[in-house]
Amino acid sequence: MTQQPLNAAALRGAVDLSGLAKRPASGGGASGGAPAGGQDPATGGPQDGLVVEIDAQGFSSLVTASTRYPVVITLWATSQPASRTPVDELARVVRKQEGRVQLGIVDIDQAPEIAQAFQQLGQAAQLPPGTPMTTVAFLQGQPMPLPPIPSEEAAEQLIGELLKVAVSNGVAGRVPGDHSADAPEGDDADEQDEDELSPLHQQAYDAIEQGDYAAAITAYERALAADKDDEDARLGLGQVRLLQRTEGADLQQARAAAAADPSDVEAAKTVADLDVLGGHVEDAFTRLIDVVKATAGDERNAAREHLISLFDIVGSTDPRVKKARTALMSALY
Numbered sequence: 001m002t003q004q005p006l007n008a009a010a011l012r013g014a015v016d017l018s019g020l021a022k023r024p025a026s027g028g029g030a031s032g033g034a035p036a037g038g039q040d041p042a043t044g045g046p047q048d049g050l051v052v053e054i055d056a057q058g059f060s061s062l063v064t065a066s067t068r069y070p071v072v073i074t075l076w077a078t079s080q081p082a083s084r085t086p087v088d089e090l091a092r093v094v095r096k097q098e099g100r101v102q103l104g105i106v107d108i109d110q111a112p113e114i115a116q117a118f119q120q121l122g123q124a125a126q127l128p129p130g131t132p133m134t135t136v137a138f139l140q141g142q143p144m145p146l147p148p149i150p151s152e153e154a155a156e157q158l159i160g161e162l163l164k165v166a167v168s169n170g171v172a173g174r175v176p177g178d179h180s181a182d183a184p185e186g187d188d189a190d191e192q193d194e195d196e197l198s199p200l201h202q203q204a205y206d207a208i209e210q211g212d213y214a215a216a217i218t219a220y221e222r223a224l225a226a227d228k229d230d231e232d233a234r235l236g237l238g239q240v241r242l243l244q245r246t247e248g249a250d251l252q253q254a255r256a257a258a259a260a261d262p263s264d265v266e267a268a269k270t271v272a273d274l275d276v277l278g279g280h281v282e283d284a285f286t287r288l289i290d291v292v293k294a295t296a297g298d299e300r301n302a303a304r305e306h307l308i309s310l311f312d313i314v315g316s317t318d319p320r321v322k323k324a325r326t327a328l329m330s331a332l333y
Contacts, residue, residue: 049175051091054104055111062104066138067208067239068173070166072146072159073104074135075115083134089152090135093159099174100163137162139171140239140277169276170235170313198223204236213244238313246273258287265291265299269306281314285324292331304328 054062054073062071074090076083087105094103108115118136137144144162149155166172200223207215220237223230251274257267268291275284288307292300307328311321 049102049177050095050097050099051103051105054106056113058104059106059111059114059117062102063138063141064208065102065205066142066171067140067243068171068205068236069099069175070101070162070171071104071138072101072135072162073106073138075106075108075118076134078107078109086149086155090149090155090159093152093155096156097159097163099177101159101166102175139166139169140243142277167315167318169281170239170315172235172315173232200226201232201236204233204240208240213240213247216240217244234312235315238309241309242273242276242313246270246277249274263291263294263299265295265303265306268303272306272310276310276313281318281320282324284310285320285327289324289327289331292328304332 052058052062059073062073065071072090072094074087076087091103091105094101106114118134135146135149137146139162144165146158149158200219204216204219204223207213207219217237217240220233220240223233224237227233249270251271254267254270254274258264258271261267268287272284272288275281275287285307288303288310291303292307295303307324311325314321
């Protein structure tokens with residue numbers, strides 16, 4: 001699976017989510033990744049947020065939730081009953097992950113505008129003409145078109161790969177609630193869901209949904225001031241700052257500027273940010289290490305500090321971070 005090197009605003013350029021988000025929910029949509037009631041399509045029991053039937057409003061909300069954990073959105077049609085089988089297989093695989101990924105299911109007979117959006121996304125991703133777009137993963141709001149999923153075993157492989165990419169990009173949160181195999185049911189589970197998020201984390205999530213990255217940053221900074229060991233707040237802060245920095249950035253222009261002057265720290269920082277968003281983590285690290293080697297003084301320090309901030313987003317345990325830290329030390333000394 002490959003990630004398209006898109007910036008934080010590219011999804012809205014490829015798929016017109018604004019129109020979808022303004023439509024009233026039709027009764028089955030999820031909001032902010034939360035369950036919307038009704039039956040879980042994988043088990044026939046109550047929805048718990050891992051697998052949710054969504055409409056246009058829920059579609060937009062789940063894309064926003066992908067800044068915190070991986071989201072997969074898949075399509076089927078009531079008028080084509082056979083299209084439901086792979087959806088249910090994918091749902092079973094998602095439930096096994098115990099909250100590390102969320103699945104949104106769309107009945108395109110009820111929400112044809114989402115099918116149209118997927119067609120636009122297929123064009124934006126430069127897929128072969130006529131390729132059906134039925135399943136797309138989202139990380140940090142960025143679309144990752146998935147190939148056809150012919151079996152439950154294939155679904156397990158794809159979800160496993162998606163989770164690896166998510167961790168490498170610092171997206172390691174979980175769907176709110178206790179989704180372990182022995183999680184409580186009924187009223188106790190509802191109470192745990194309600195108590196899952198602290199007020200400051202909820203403020204940050206709400207701000208992200210509204211596209212207000214500055215407010216989200218403030219909320220995460222306050223959470224860290226209250227608890228310096230709040231790892232979720234630290235990761236969230238890094239991710240939102242990355243989204244804020246790259247909002248509206250043009251990858252081709254940034255690459256051209258960096259190529260024209262390899263010592264241009266600001267251009268290198270922008271390309272590195274976009275590379276991390278696109279999943280090209282090693283390219284981002286190598287670029288900034290090369291800038292550290294080629295510069296001195298304040299410029300060198302700016303490149304070094306930016307690289308360290310990207311280390312925090314990807315995660316200190318990632319082997320690429322460990323390798324890059326060693327390379328950075330060699331470049332500095």
